[in-house]
Amino acid sequence: MTRRLLIVEDDPGLQSQMRWCFSENLEVTVASDRDTALATLRRDEPTVITLDLGLPPDPGGSAEGFALLAEILKLAPATKVIVVTGREDKEHAVKAIGMGASDFYQKPLDADILRFVVNRAFRLAELEQENQCLVHQGNGTNIKGIVAASPQMTAVCRTLEKVAPTDITTLITGETGTGKELLARAVHDLSPRAKNAFAAINCAAIPENLLESELFGFEKGSFTGATQAKKGKIESADGGTLFLDEIGDMPMALQAKLLRFLQERVVDRVGSVKPIPVDVRVVCATHRTISQLIENGDFREDLYYRISEITLDVPALRERDGDALVVAQSLLKSLGKQMDRPNLFFSEDAINAINNYSWPGNVREMINKVKRATIMADGKRITSEDLELPGSDQPEVNHLNLRQVREYAESKAILQALRTSGFNMAQASRLLGITRPTLYNLTDKYKIDTSANAAEA
Numbered sequence: 001m002t003r004r005l006l007i008v009e010d011d012p013g014l015q016s017q018m019r020w021c022f023s024e025n026l027e028v029t030v031a032s033d034r035d036t037a038l039a040t041l042r043r044d045e046p047t048v049i050t051l052d053l054g055l056p057p058d059p060g061g062s063a064e065g066f067a068l069l070a071e072i073l074k075l076a077p078a079t080k081v082i083v084v085t086g087r088e089d090k091e092h093a094v095k096a097i098g099m100g101a102s103d104f105y106q107k108p109l110d111a112d113i114l115r116f117v118v119n120r121a122f123r124l125a126e127l128e129q130e131n132q133c134l135v136h137q138g139n140g141t142n143i144k145g146i147v148a149a150s151p152q153m154t155a156v157c158r159t160l161e162k163v164a165p166t167d168i169t170t171l172i173t174g175e176t177g178t179g180k181e182l183l184a185r186a187v188h189d190l191s192p193r194a195k196n197a198f199a200a201i202n203c204a205a206i207p208e209n210l211l212e213s214e215l216f217g218f219e220k221g222s223f224t225g226a227t228q229a230k231k232g233k234i235e236s237a238d239g240g241t242l243f244l245d246e247i248g249d250m251p252m253a254l255q256a257k258l259l260r261f262l263q264e265r266v267v268d269r270v271g272s273v274k275p276i277p278v279d280v281r282v283v284c285a286t287h288r289t290i291s292q293l294i295e296n297g298d299f300r301e302d303l304y305y306r307i308s309e310i311t312l313d314v315p316a317l318r319e320r321d322g323d324a325l326v327v328a329q330s331l332l333k334s335l336g337k338q339m340d341r342p343n344l345f346f347s348e349d350a351i352n353a354i355n356n357y358s359w360p361g362n363v364r365e366m367i368n369k370v371k372r373a374t375i376m377a378d379g380k381r382i383t384s385e386d387l388e389l390p391g392s393d394q395p396e397v398n399h400l401n402l403r404q405v406r407e408y409a410e411s412k413a414i415l416q417a418l419r420t421s422g423f424n425m426a427q428a429s430r431l432l433g434i435t436r437p438t439l440y441n442l443t444d445k446y447k448i449d450t451s452a453n454a455a456e457a
């Protein structure tokens with residue numbers, strides 16, 4: 001893929017210096033004012049833009065640069081804009097980042113650092129594009145509503161696709177918020193019963209004394225207030241699928257009655273002695289460990305074998321390689337659309353935070369966090385703070401000045417490149433877009449251990 005860079009700079013001297021910096025490995029275009037820059041953006045769709053804020057007709061100020069930044073991000077929000085500021089322009093840098101610029105660079109020009117910053121922006125854009133591709137491919141599954149790219153979740157979906165068309169009783173286990181109900185619906189939707197009812201009941205949410213009549217129905221006069229007969233959930237699922245959520249919380253007394261139903265396929269309404277035949281496919285789910293419940297005497301072993309003709313173990317989000325970001329990107333897109341905030345994107349720090357967090361509440365927790373961030377984000381860029389996630393830069397938030405911020409980011413990027421390349425200096429320097437001697441200088445400067453021991457650490 002051609003890497004396209006647009007340099008927006010009105011000073012001819014700086015234009016040629018910057019062109020020279022990148023002419024070897026990038027396709028570079030230069031624009032000296034807002035109109036030319038926008039025309040180039042539309043024509044060439046550069047991935048990265050370096051933007052000098054001081055442009056004509058206001059070369060001494062920043063208004064024209066900020067106006068252009070806003071237009072670029074509106075037209076092509078995925079573009080990585082690196083704002084070029086003067087040494088004393090900290091406020092401008094902060095404002096630009098807040099608006100959605102991906103990074104900033106302070107004059108005077110240092111070829112190595114500028115290359116480093118620009119290459120990092122390209123790398124980030126490429127990673128985001130890869131993630132988008134994964135989201136669009138869904139990569140593992142065509143099951144409606146389920147976003148998954150990891151081999152772990154893909155395997156679950158493959159099993160589900162095989163199991164769905166049969167009438168086999170299926171148990172779905174997994175932590176809260178992993179998508180068990182979504183998968184239960186998918187079992188129904190992909191079965192020949194799809195046109196008929198999908199009746200769901202949450203065994204943990206209904207008081208014990210009501211659960212029996214909810215499930216099995218009742219006859220008129222069977223208890224005080226039963227002024228007329230009512231079908232239960234099982235009967236209302238006739239011809240379709242019955243989903244028993246949180247089956248692990250079903251009271252012992254009802255477990256016996258459910259077992260009889262599963263064996264005989266007839267229901268006895270409360271207050272009736274006339275069994276009614278019902279044709280349903282049963283899918284159950286629980287976040288509990290059933291073997292433990294059996295051991296404690298809280299779940300019937302014979303019922304367990306009835307409901308688990310096939311078991312689908314849904315992995316926690318943290319156990320799915322790469323899925324956290326793929327699901328987050330997909331949620332951001334759909335929630336952004338729903339909430340009329342399109343084209344939002346995650347900052348690098350948010351991406352790291354999403355990948356590093358353990359997501360104890362799984363996808364449900366992620367939905368809440370992305371929803372919050374969609375509301376809270378200033379501009380188009382979502383930070384780890386908007387997501388209320390611990391940022392990767394968290395321990396270093398109290399930087400003395402921008403030089404420290406830069407140094408911290410630089411040393412982190414170098415370490416990352418070294419780890420990615422297995423501590424191969426030539427490869428790491430290529431990844432960082434700097435020469436090998438420059439990398440050696442930087443690892444010395446930041447006292448980064450490049451020995452084989454470090455690779456094993």
Ligand SMILES: Nc1ncnc2c1ncn2[C@@H]1O[C@H](COP(=O)(O)OP(=O)(O)OP(=O)(O)O)[C@@H](O)[C@H]1O
Binds near residue numbers: 145174327
């Ligand atoms: N892989 C996924 N892709 C997209 N959305 C998902 C995925 N998994 C779950 N969700 C969404 O996350 C939310 C929680 O999913 P669901 O209710 O199916 O989880 P659960 O495992 O049944 O939770 P609980 O055990 O707490 O009942 C739902 O809004 C669901 O649509």
